[in-house]
Amino acid sequence: MKIIRFALLAIVVFVAGCARVNTTTTLRADGSFTRKVVYTVSKNGMGPSGDDSQQKPEKPEDYFKIPAASPNLSVTRADGANGQTVTVSREVPASAGTLEDISLLNEAGKVMATSSATVKKLPDGKLEYVETLHSVTPGKAADQLIAPDLRARVKKLLPEEFQNTETIDLTTKAVMTNVARVLVGPPDPIFFTLLTATDSALRKLNAAVYFLNVKSFKEIIPSITDEQARTMAKSLANAFNQDILNPAKSAPQPGSEGNTDKNAMSALFFSVSFPGKIVETDGIVDPVEGDVYWSLFPMALDLGDVKLRVVVQP
Numbered sequence: 001m002k003i004i005r006f007a008l009l010a011i012v013v014f015v016a017g018c019a020r021v022n023t024t025t026t027l028r029a030d031g032s033f034t035r036k037v038v039y040t041v042s043k044n045g046m047g048p049s050g051d052d053s054q055q056k057p058e059k060p061e062d063y064f065k066i067p068a069a070s071p072n073l074s075v076t077r078a079d080g081a082n083g084q085t086v087t088v089s090r091e092v093p094a095s096a097g098t099l100e101d102i103s104l105l106n107e108a109g110k111v112m113a114t115s116s117a118t119v120k121k122l123p124d125g126k127l128e129y130v131e132t133l134h135s136v137t138p139g140k141a142a143d144q145l146i147a148p149d150l151r152a153r154v155k156k157l158l159p160e161e162f163q164n165t166e167t168i169d170l171t172t173k174a175v176m177t178n179v180a181r182v183l184v185g186p187p188d189p190i191f192f193t194l195l196t197a198t199d200s201a202l203r204k205l206n207a208a209v210y211f212l213n214v215k216s217f218k219e220i221i222p223s224i225t226d227e228q229a230r231t232m233a234k235s236l237a238n239a240f241n242q243d244i245l246n247p248a249k250s251a252p253q254p255g256s257e258g259n260t261d262k263n264a265m266s267a268l269f270f271s272v273s274f275p276g277k278i279v280e281t282d283g284i285v286d287p288v289e290g291d292v293y294w295s296l297f298p299m300a301l302d303l304g305d306v307k308l309r310v311v312v313q314p
Contacts, residue, residue, distance in 0.1 A: 018083075019263065023037045023269065023271070025270070025271070028094075033129075034090070034092070035092060035117070037089075038088075039060040039063070040085045041063060041083050041084050060086045062105070065105060065111060074088070092119070102114065106137065111136050112298070114134050115133045118132075127311070128309070131308040133305065134301065134305050150175065154168055154175060157231075159224070174220060180303055182212070184297045187284050187295065210234065217232060264298055267295065268297065271292065273291040276312050280309075
């Protein structure tokens with residue numbers, strides 16, 4: 001399956017330069033919030049080409065657009081044994097509107113992806129946090145995520161009464177998007193687990209994609225029965241297993257280059273803490289820390305904007 005070939009190729013990017021972003025947003029009952037973003041570039045002993053002799057020291061500014069300090073924004077830097085970090089902290093007043101925050105840079109130093117955050121108080125008193133991640137210059141991931149025969153598989157599995165072009169196309173896109181979300185996030189990518197513990201990762205992939213697909217089928221085709229949706233989802237899971245475990249299909253092919261930008265595999269982590277209780281979220285609830293978090297890789301944005309959301313009752 002192409003997504004697996006693409007993911008394997010992306011490993012080269014990951015080991016060439018390990019960058020990550022850890023974002024912590026702390027909400028207050030009045031709608032104001034604090035925001036801390038930690039940009040880190042780890043030392044790995046290798047240059048971008050994998051040649052020690054060509055190593056060039058890398059810093060967070062090579063991967064991210066770091067804002068300048070201001071009265072409401074502090075910027076601190078640290079250089080440790082494991083790499084360099086830049087910590088950006090700010091206070092955001094209530095009703096401040098959209099905060100344009102994180103910017104990822106491509107190899108040419110231009111912005112390739114952004115993230116923005118909004119926190120607003122709803123009419124019923126609840127607080128809503130939404131983080132929107134957007135690809136400014138989409139890479140090649142979208143093309144690499146299309147399995148050549150997936151559309152034909154979807155058409156074959158669809159009940160005959162639903163086999164029209166629009167439904168087939170929408171269902172095919174939904175299936176690939178669901179697989180990609182489980183692999184590269186959000187909320188919790190299993191990409192590296194798939195490469196290191198294939199058997200257990202496949203079980204997790206199958207279960208997560210199965211439920212996402214059933215939901216997608218029912219949204220796209222409201223008249224489809226529960227049994228029809230479940231049967232399609234199970235059949236597609238079996239097909240993915242065969243592709244992933246077939247070395248001939250998983251091996252890189254000429255011209256299958258994927259998105260090899262150094263920032264395509266930078267780990268992005270977002271967490272939100274808050275007063276009160278959770279009403280709804282698409283993130284993962286941490287019962288120990290009492291917050292909600294999401295994790296993903298930038299390549300996920302090639303499939304379209306990603307929104308992270310939580311609604312709380314202060």
